[in-house]
Amino acid sequence: MLVIKNLYKEKKNIVISNINLSISEGSMASIDCRSEVSEILINLIIGKEMPAQGEIYINNELNTQYIKTGLKNIGIIFSKEGFYERLTVKEYMKFFSQILNSSSNYNDVMRKLALLDIGDVKTSHLSYSQKKRLSFARERLKDLKLLIFQEPILNMERDSARIVLKNIEELRNEGVAVLNTSVSFKDTILLGGQTYNLDENGMREIQQDIELEDQTVNTYQDTYKRTRNKSKNDMKESDVDKSADKPMYKIEKIPAKIAERVLLFNPIEIDYIESEQGISYLNVRGEKFTCMLALNELEDRLKHFGFFRCHRSYLVNLQEVREIVTWTRNSYSLTLDDKNKSSVPLSKGRMDELKSILSL
Numbered sequence: 001m002l003v004i005k006n007l008y009k010e011k012k013n014i015v016i017s018n019i020n021l022s023i024s025e026g027s028m029a030s031i032d033c034r035s036e037v038s039e040i041l042i043n044l045i046i047g048k049e050m051p052a053q054g055e056i057y058i059n060n061e062l063n064t065q066y067i068k069t070g071l072k073n074i075g076i077i078f079s080k081e082g083f084y085e086r087l088t089v090k091e092y093m094k095f096f097s098q099i100l101n102s103s104s105n106y107n108d109v110m111r112k113l114a115l116l117d118i119g120d121v122k123t124s125h126l127s128y129s130q131k132k133r134l135s136f137a138r139e140r141l142k143d144l145k146l147l148i149f150q151e152p153i154l155n156m157e158r159d160s161a162r163i164v165l166k167n168i169e170e171l172r173n174e175g176v177a178v179l180n181t182s183v184s185f186k187d188t189i190l191l192g193g194q195t196y197n198l199d200e201n202g203m204r205e206i207q208q209d210i211e212l213e214d215q216t217v218n219t220y221q222d223t224y225k226r227t228r229n230k231s232k233n234d235m236k237e238s239d240v241d242k243s244a245d246k247p248m249y250k251i252e253k254i255p256a257k258i259a260e261r262v263l264l265f266n267p268i269e270i271d272y273i274e275s276e277q278g279i280s281y282l283n284v285r286g287e288k289f290t291c292m293l294a295l296n297e298l299e300d301r302l303k304h305f306g307f308f309r310c311h312r313s314y315l316v317n318l319q320e321v322r323e324i325v326t327w328t329r330n331s332y333s334l335t336l337d338d339k340n341k342s343s344v345p346l347s348k349g350r351m352d353e354l355k356s357i358l359s360l
Contacts, residue, residue, distance in 0.1 A: 001025050001146055001177035002045070007054035011040055018202040019054070025145075028168070028178040028193030032206065035079060037198060038150055038181035045148065045179075046076065058146060072100065075139030079151040081131070085124035089115050089134060092123055093141070102141040112170075113137040114163050129160035136164060140171075147171060147178045153187055158325070165191070165327045185276050189311065189345040192331055197277060206277075206313070252301055256282050256289035263289065267305035271338040273298055273315040286339035308354060310334060311345045318357070 007019035014036055023029050031038070043049040045056055047067045056063040058070065067074075084092060090110070097106040110116050113133040118126070126134065132152075139147065152168065153161040168178055168191075180191050188195050188206070197206045253264040271283045275295040282289045291298065299309050306318045316334055323335040324346065332346040346354070354360075 001059055002179060003057040005055045008052050009040060009044060009049065010052060014040060015200055016040060023177045023179060025175045025177055026172050028172055029196065030180040030188045030191040030193050031196045031198050032185050032188040033181055033198035035183055042148055042150065073143055073145040075142055075144050075147040077135045077139055077149045081135055083123040083131065085122065088120050088122050090119035092134065093137060096138050097141050100141050103143065104141050106141060109137050109140045112167055128155065129157045132156060133160055133163060136167060144171060144176045147176055149180045151182050152180050152191060154182055154184055162327050165331055169328045186345060189313065190331060190333055254282065254291065256291050258289065267302055271317055271320050271336055271342065272344050275313045308357065310350055311347045314344050316344055
């Protein structure tokens with residue numbers, strides 16, 4: 001549905017280079033990038049900006065040609081939008097339904113975005129999350145084939161974020177291609193689909209395919225089960241000796257760097273660890289510290305201290321986990337009992353392993 005080939009654009013000291021992306025019907029891509037970069041990319045897709053190099057195709061047509069007749073099939077939601085503040089939510093939806101000559105019943109769309117209860121509230125009195133849902137509802141009045149969504153769930157209340165994710169999934173099931181952009185690395189992962197980071201060095205994928213991840217986890221679990229079920233009678237004497245000599249717990253310090261200083265944290269002080277662009281960050285009491293160790297090495301060093309690899313890019317201290325949140329059938333997160341009540345992604349393939357560890 002959306003194909004971007006060798007895209008290059010330079011504007012106001014912002015460079016977008018070497019972008020290649022393909023999103024088919026019913027598929028989704030989520031891009032972690034600065035808001036300024038996101039706005040340029042969106043404007044390039046909808047023909048408001050012209051690329052210095054490269055091509056963009058929508059439904060097998062050059063985007064500039066498709067836009068002439070197909071703009072009614074493209075939903076566009078920016079992170080910051082203006083509203084007709086004198087209108088109520090219902091009046092706003094009715095107004096756009098008439099303008100778009102929508103075939104959808106605007107009351108049905110309001111129900112899907114949980115707006116019926118606030119139908120008589122003026123848009124000027126809505127919260128940030130409610131305005132975001134209203135913007136989404138407006139675009140759902142269109143006969144969508146492509147949805148472009150800037151910051152779908154950033155800083156949103158949990159219930160609102162769940163509603164947005166559910167509606168995105170519903171559109172994908174109907175064959176709509178979805179492109180999300182976000183300044184939040186965590187949100188990008190939680191949104192799912194093909195996930196990328198876009199910066200001055202170009203675009204790169206930041207998440208493995210879920211099926212591959214599931215396969216890796218299943219292989220690990222099978223190996224663990226075989227080892228666990230191995231009879232002591234079948235173990236070599238040397239194995240028993242090694243097992244007896246190996247401590248179950250060990251003293252460990254995790255280094256982090258601030259300027260010229262190196263801090264040493266106890267594992268129990270760390271709430272969770274995230275890896276972004278190959279750099280590991282320790283999250284301790286609401287603050288973030290750069291760690292010199294790779295995530296795989298940290299996983300190995302912390303496995304005896306209750307840390308769990310909840311996602312390819314995240315290690316979490318299970319003692320800090322307060323809640324397992326189900327957003328959609330393929331999207332999960334863990335809410336922590338730390339200073340910021342942080343939320344970290346949980347891969348679908350890790351769910352069964354976590355349940356086993358927690359005896360759920």
